[in-house]
Amino acid sequence: MKVFEWDDLRVFLAIYRGRSVRAASKLMGVSHSTISRRLQAMESQLDLKLFVRHNEGFILTEMGEAMVERAERVESEILSMEREVFGRDALLSxxxxxxxxxxxxxxxxxxxxxxxxxxxxxxxxxxxxxxxxxxxxxxxxxxxxxxxxxxxxxxxxxxxxDFGLAVYASLNYEAEQSFTGKNPSARWLSWEKANQHGLLSRWIKTTPYAYCQVQHSIADPLALQQAVKAGLGFAYLFSFTADQDPQLKRLPDIDMQFIPAWILTHxxxxxxxxxxxxxxxxxxxxxxxxxxxxxxxx
Missing domain, CATH: 3.40.190.10 (Periplasmic binding protein-like II)
Structure with a gap:
């Protein structure tokens, strides 16, 4: 039986992790047909199936399960070797x-x-x-x-x-909307999805505007800031960008929140x-x- 090459094992692990040829092709940056062809070649060499095709995705066979640990061990060694070689490059170029x-x-x-x-x-x-x-x-x-x-x-x-966040609204929105009382008209914008109750939900409860409804969700911070500036609602924004925008105003009487940040390297x-x-x-x-x-x- 022909010994597998590293690229064969990469294809095997990509299918295992992605559970489909489509997902594996995205992980490896190659075409669907390339992934399918390499998988067929591997299974032909073994004369055994590595995966069973189900509606919910590719499931490992017993032979496939036996290969996973060994393939990941090879992957770990090769990645470690690549990092070591890369790490010896001391040139400032x-x-x-x-x-x-x-x-x-x-x-x-x-x-x-x-x-x-x-x-x-x-x-x-x-x-x-x-x-x-x-x-x-x-x-x-x-x-x-x-x-x-x-x-x-x-x-x-x-x-x-730590990155600071404060609550901001556009100048027009702050002047035209009510933020307190029994039925405030102002609406929160959130980066959390509907029905999520995460960090932002806890922050909102500590503000004087806790009775304002959360109406829209925008995950991207820059898009969220643009939505606030356009008057879609008001929101917690990163101060390092929002403070530079003359069309935005920090709302008063709200403590800032802070998120820890790191520069990470291997x-x-x-x-x-x-x-x-x-x-x-x-x-x-x-x-x-x-x-x-x-x-x-x-």
Missing amino acids: GPIRITMLPHIAQHLIIPHIVKFTALYPDIHIEIDANNNIVDLDRRNADIAIRFQAEPEEHLIGRKLP PDSVATERVKVFARFLWDALNEDKDLIQGTIN
């Missing part, structure tokens, strides 16, 4: 991939990257600005800026200033000199922006 939420990239990070690239013109910055949590273990990024209480134990974390990636230098530069730069980030500049 080459790419650095950083991931963060879009509004942090647009309103905080880009100006600092301009300064950094002036100092290190041979380093190429790749910004992945999205709302997803990118896997640092798989080298999908070298550096991540994340909102979380504590970093994962195996990652290296540099604590950033131990193998941070061994690379350019990643280490960039992470330190960002940490210093964002700490200089502490008053802006925490909302104490208004």
